[in-house]
Amino acid sequence: MINMTLLSVFIPTFLFVSITPGLCMTLSMTLGISLGVRRTLWMMWGEMLGVALVATSAVLGVAAILLGMPQLLVAFKWLGGAYLCYVGLQMWQSKGKLAIPAAGTVIEVSRRQLFWQGFLTAVSNPKGWAFHMALLPPFIDAKLPFWPQLAVLMCIILLLEFGCLLLYASGGKALRLIFAQEHNVRLLNRIAGSLMLLVGVWLALS
Incomplete structure (x- = not known):
């Protein structure tokens, strides 16, 4: 069913690629800071669906067609990048749905919004x-x-991707716990907002 020699090379290759910091991993860490790991899972589901679509399309040759129409990818990049920059600016100012609130306040952000945020980030890169x-x-x-x-x-790609997303989101949650004191909420929002801005600019200019 599968060539085991190729598989033995495939796993470490894609593990290295998945764990390397990138758009989706930075986004996962940012949301881990602001929302925690559990709620960031919704972004992860969307991101993995996007990765599955991109990988399947690449094998089937659809990627060659899309890369031959750069205006389509450019539109996705700039729209996605502009949205992420907007969210990052709001977080930096401790505003918006993704900003970390004062102690005892629940962040209201829809699962659908997180899902599509992950999906669009994956497919527009x-x-x-x-x-x-x-x-x-x-x-x-x-x-x-x-x-x-x-x-x-x-299946292997998605398992590796999911594991790395969890690792980055957990790192973001650890940062949140370190800076969770009320007087550090603004600082943590600025860290998360700066990371989100970085993802947005990275996406637009990549």
């Missing part, structure tokens, strides 16, 4: 498209059935 198109197809053995191989590789 042109580096993600280029990376999957370059790295994933070589791990498909032409001598073996295509769909079973793709299913196994996709």
Whole structure:
């Protein structure tokens, strides 16, 4: 069903790529700071759906078509980047739904909003498209059935991605616990807001 020699190279390769700081990992850490790990899971589900779409499209050749129409990806990048920068500015000013509130206050942000935030960040990153198109197809053995191989590789990619997202979100939660005292809420909002701004600018200019 799958070439075990290729698989032995595939796992460490994609683990290294997943754990390297990037757009989605920075976003996960930022939301881990402001919302905690449990609520950040909704962003993770959307992000993993986006990664699955990008990876599958890369193998099927759809990525080549999209990369041949850069105006479509540019529109996604700038819209997504502008939104994330807007959210980051609000967080920096301790405003908006994602800003960390005073002690005892519950943050109101919808699961749908978090889900789509993760999904759009994943699918609007042109580096993600280029990376999957370059790295994933070589791990498909032409001598073996295509769909079973793709299913196994996709499961591994998503497991690795989920584990790394949890790691980054947990790091954000740890920061929140360190700075959780009321007089440090503004500082923590500025840290999270700055990270969100970084993600937005990174997305727009990538």
